Amino acid sequence: DQQVKQNSPSLSVQEGRISILNCDYTNSMFDYFLWYKKYPAEGPTFLISISSIKDKNEDGRFTVFLNKSAKHLSLHIVPSQPGDSAVYFCAASHQGAQKLVFGQGTRLTINP
């Protein structure tokens, strides 16, 4: 049972435009959500997170939106840059559990 789903395996965006990566979850116990970025042959790097008490968190070019009623979150990257090309993983956890549940990942390609 895939509790965290990223339905788009890949996304291609032109440099300078907005990239929107989506993530859905099924477990209503999740109360903390994270996005990680991963380059080939490297471990995931933390990007941004959001607690379930918020609906938006912003950090520079990255904004995460959380819609609890729809059990959906999204990551917006504006403007997109070539260095943003990587695989992005959505992850979720709940209070008391160090375990992170990851989505399958979305490969983002930024075209010049």
Added chain:
Amino acid sequence: KAGVTQTPRYLIKTRGQQVTLSCSPISGHRSVSWYQQTPGQGLQFLFEYFSETQRNKGNFPGRFSGRQFSNSRSEMNVSTLELGDSALYLCASSPYAGAGDTEAFFGQGTRLTVV
């Protein structure tokens, strides 16, 4: 501050053998978690250790085991290797146990190939 260090980076083993992977967390971090990444399954949680105790375990067979030492360094062991165990094994450290509201910091991983 040094990051999470995993050794070795690459490993090739034969079916039936066993393997031990090592992880040194960030200094001061006491929680270490292990994940397996495969192309078909994404990142899947193996287990978490805090203060030398396993706190949480994923849905993996008993061939997968781990331990944590008093200095927070952790090892995971896979016995009787199968071809399907070929994967990138990632270790993540964080300061606390059961802290669902903090990010985990990942190492670069150990790429295990079973032939």
